Amino acid sequence: MASHIIVLPGDAIDDDLIPTHPRKPLRLGPGLRHDPATNSILPTVAGRLVSDHNKNLIRVETSTGRYLPRVGELVIGTVHKSAADVYYVHLSDHSAPATLPQLSFESATRKTRPVLAPGALVYARVAAADRHMDAELECVSSTTGKADGLGPLVGGMLFAVSPGMARRLLMPGSGAGGVVVLEALAAAGLQFETATGRNGRFWVDAASVRTVLQVGRAVQVTDEEGLDAEAQQRLVKKLLKELS
Numbered sequence: 435m436a437s438h439i440i441v442l443p444g445d446a447i448d449d450d451l452i453p454t455h456p457r458k459p460l461r462l463g464p465g466l467r468h469d470p471a472t473n474s475i476l477p478t479v480a481g482r483l484v485s486d487h488n489k490n491l492i493r494v495e496t497s498t499g500r501y502l503p504r505v506g507e508l509v510i511g512t513v514h515k516s517a518a519d520v521y522y523v524h525l526s527d528h529s530a531p532a533t534l535p536q537l538s539f540e541s542a543t544r545k546t547r548p549v550l551a552p553g554a555l556v557y558a559r560v561a562a563a564d565r566h567m568d569a570e571l572e573c574v575s576s577t578t579g580k581a582d583g584l585g586p587l588v589g590g591m592l593f594a595v596s597p598g599m600a601r602r603l604l605m606p607g608s609g610a611g612g613v614v615v616l617e618a619l620a621a622a623g624l625q626f627e628t629a630t631g632r633n634g635r636f637w638v639d640a641a642s643v644r645t646v647l648q649v650g651r652a653v654q655v656t657d658e659e660g661l662d663a664e665a666q667q668r669l670v671k672k673l674l675k676e677l678s
Contacts, residue, residue, distance in 0.1 A: 439451060439482070443477055444477065447483065451483060453485050460490050461491045462492060464494065465493055465494025477494050481495050482494065502563075503525060503569035505563050508632055509525050509558055509559070510557055513550045514531050520536060523558070523571060532571050533568055533569075533571065534572070536548075540585070555590075555592065555637065557586075557629045559571065573585045591639075591643075591646050591650060593635070593637070593650040593654055595653060596634060599634075600632050600633070601632065603630040612663060616649070619670055627640070638650050
């Protein structure tokens with residue numbers, strides 16, 4: 435369960451905010467450290483404290499800062515340039531480019547591999563990540579050889595969202611993470627396609643540019659204003675009036 439507590443570096447965290455699972459060890463996520471001298475957990479960055487009691491996990495989510503790739507995460511990258519066998523892909527404005535092997539696409543060979551120009555968008559998975567070397571991406575499952583929805587993103591528009599919003603959008607299940615705005619827009623008859631990168635990027639495509647803009651705007655407003663489910667429904671009604 436996510437809390438709405440804002441913490442600053444060095445703040446004391448109340449014991450009732452720290453999950454205590456009877457069987458799972460406590461896991462500290464980004465933005466927190468354990469102080470052995472006082473046996474306390476202290477924030478190292480300013481942000482929103484998030485506690486997941488089912489996973490026995492606690493972390494601090496920030497809306498700014500450099501994205502740090504983690505193996506298995508889905509990301510949306512922008513191709514910077516190509517070399518002999520790889521593409522160099524930007525995941526954020528403040529990190530070194532990740533590498534994407536040119537054969538790391540479904541059914542790709544040296545003759546059929548996609549040709550991606552600088553500025554092209556790709557939906558990829560982090561295959562390898564280490565603080566001492568550039569991250570490596572893949573656009574194909576290493577076990578099935580299938581794209582599973584990964585690959586070049588053609589058309590559409592890219593929107594910036596906070597890391598916390600990206601995490602919520604990627605949660606499986608209806609209304610997961612308290613985000614219902616996309617389902618509400620789709621239920622109202624809007625047809626669109628989306629992809630979310632854990633690196634704070636949200637892509638939308640639709641037949642109408644106006645629909646693309648409204649969907650992207652709805653997600654960004656939900657993120658920036660911290661709208662709950664009821665407020666998201668009101669936002670959708672407002673946006674639909676503007677479309678009509």
